[in-house]
Amino acid sequence: MKTLRLTSSDRAILLNLRFFSRLPRPAQEAILEGATVSTHEAHDTLFRQDDPIDNVLVVLSGLVRLYRLGKDGREADVAVFQKGELIGVNAMFLDRRATANVQAAEPSIVARLESAKLRQLAAEDTGVAQALLELLCHHGKMAEDCLAEDRLLTAPQRVANYILSHCPIGTESFSFRLPFQKSVLAGKLGLAPEALSRAFSTLRRSGVVVKGRVIEIRDRQALEQF
Amino acid sequence: MKTLRLTSSDRAILLNLRFFSRLPRPAQEAILEGATVSTHEAHDTLFRQDDPIDNVLVVLSGLVRLYRLGKDGREADVAVFQKGELIGVNAMFLDRRATANVQAAEPSIVARLESAKLRQLAAEDTGVAQALLELLCHHGKMAEDCLAEDRLLTAPQRVANYILSHCPIGTESFSFRLPFQKSVLAGKLGLAPEALSRAFSTLRRSGVVVKGRVIEIRDRQALEQF
DNA sequence: CGCTTGTTTGAAGTACATCAACTAGGGTGG
DNA sequence: CCACCCTAGTTGATGTACTTCAAACAAGCG
Incomplete structure (x- = not known):
């Protein structure tokens, strides 16, 4: 894994996301300012379940897989994130620990935003909070769909x-x-x-x-x- | 189903919830002001999937079940809500339609909050937005747990x-x-x-x-x- | 006491996992 | 350019966990 600064094309990708595009300009700047980028090989582990985590990840390219481990070592995917998706938003407002193992499923590049900064912005600016609310509701719906599919x-x-x-x-x-x-x-x-x-x-x-x-x-x- | 006004004990239940207790006082008042209460027999259907829905429900007593229907008519539960839980928060920020069928699983009393009002408060007051964010993250974690359990x-x-x-x-x-x-x-x-x-x-x-x-x-x- | 409704038990079927063997691409090195 | 290998995917055989249907059973509640 290598850690870098954001390139201007990374910035462009981020700013075009539904989530980012809804943010007020100053918030965009504030978030991008502290952001870094890291590259990962396939099968690299970014976080393990219960690791403390103070970043929100954004997939810039590649594929990131979230999975949980059973007692017998079996793996069960709980989500798969593609380019443009945010990872770790839940953790940001809960106990700030990873709820699952996070792994690159292929060579991937992810941006790392500072959760603390994002939390602070959400607490100060309803526009930011609004964007997060919509994102979370969307995640919630996906999860519900997934559960229903599994069962039906x-x-x-x-x-x-x-x-x-x-x-x-x-x-x-x-x-x-x-x-x-x-x-x-x-x-x-x-x-x-x-x-x-x-x-x-x-x-x-x-x-x-x-x-x-x-x-x-x-x-x-x-x-x-x- | 009968619709009523909030009794003072209903108000007390609501104000003691984690969600409500975090809201600033004026927001609490604003929400309670437009709220109503309805009572339901077991097996009463409160909403059908895809129904337009402009309430957030709070279970005051009893039990409310969310389920989806398969093409063959089979039912799969996606959530079960007990006293004190909020239903329909996702829908509020998405397309405002029920994502599942909502049914009383036993005789139940539910409060009905106006989503429009709640949305408006969330857009004006970061305290309200914050409370919603935490609630949604909690829901998200539950859903992830549930999916992982199912699969593992x-x-x-x-x-x-x-x-x-x-x-x-x-x-x-x-x-x-x-x-x-x-x-x-x-x-x-x-x-x-x-x-x-x-x-x-x-x-x-x-x-x-x-x-x-x-x-x-x-x-x-x-x-x-x- | 008898009826309704919820739960348990049994028998049979089904969908999926698992394990193992085989096949097909896709590089790499000769 | 071909032989080789490595990984991803397929196919077959078997086991298992759960569903479904049917019937017995239990528990309220009139």
Whole structure:
């Protein structure tokens, strides 16, 4: 891991995020001022569960995975963050400890904001607080969706759902590229990699063609009712 | 369902909540001013998924269950709220629609706060925003815990966890009363009622005695390593 | 006492995990 | 350019945890 200062392109990425773009200008400056950047290899661990943490991370490139460990050493993903997503906002307002292990799932670059500064800004400026509130509500909804999916859907249904969520409405056929390894998708969906593989082959009968990371949907209807 | 004004004891309950007690006095008044109360029979539906919703609910007594429906009509609980908990905070800052079905799981009384008012206060007063931020982070952590439990633990382990979470630290043996029907606990843990029942009987071998709603722990050690 | 509702138990089925073997790409070094 | 290796992914066989359906049982409450 190497730690650096923000480049101007890093700044540009940050300022374009939904979260940042809603902040008042002075708050933007204040946050960026103390920010640093770090680069990580795949499988690097950024934090371990319960580590004290006084940064909020922003993924600038790559992929960061949050997972918890079972007593038997098994890993369960609780979230996967892509470019532009914020990590560790919850911890900032709770006990300031990581609620999960944080790991780079591929070579990644993350910005590190100072939680203390962000907390202070939120306490002084309702605009900042507002942006955080919206972000947290969005996270909350995602989590609820995820729990409901886990409890209601079978593996092929979860995969179908994922595919459909990347498929613009109103299109009958479509194709896109997975933004990460299949094993990461498996973790995100709460499946073993083998189960994901089998789910894909089940969906082939409903017009889903998978070649490498490219997924092609031939019959949207069939997928939706799966 | 009957709608009423707040009684003074309702006001007292609300003002004692962690959330309310952190609010500045004028904000408390402003919120209580527009609040109403409604009573519900068991199984009453308060909202259906996607209903527009412009209240935040507070459970004053009883139990309120949030669940989503699968395509086949199966129900999956996403949260269960007891006395003193707030419902619908996420929706307030998103699209203002219910993210799940909301149902009284037993005869219940809920206060209804005006989301518009609360939103306005949060936009004007960082104290209010702060209280909401902490609340949402807490919700977020709960959701993450829940997802991780679902993915890492077997049914008996989840039940053991639940029991331990109600067992004061440092006590070797202990007993407490379930705050709701077993079928509700089953839903909360993502299990069929039968699975919960079987989990209890598995745990009997580890010193858990269940009589009606009363649960007795004879050997905390055994439970912890389950 | 009998009815309703909640819980337990049993038997059968299903979905997913796990383990192991095999296959396909994607570099690397010769 | 090919042989090799390493990793990611697939496929098969087996085990297991939970669901589902059905029936027995218990507990309130009229």
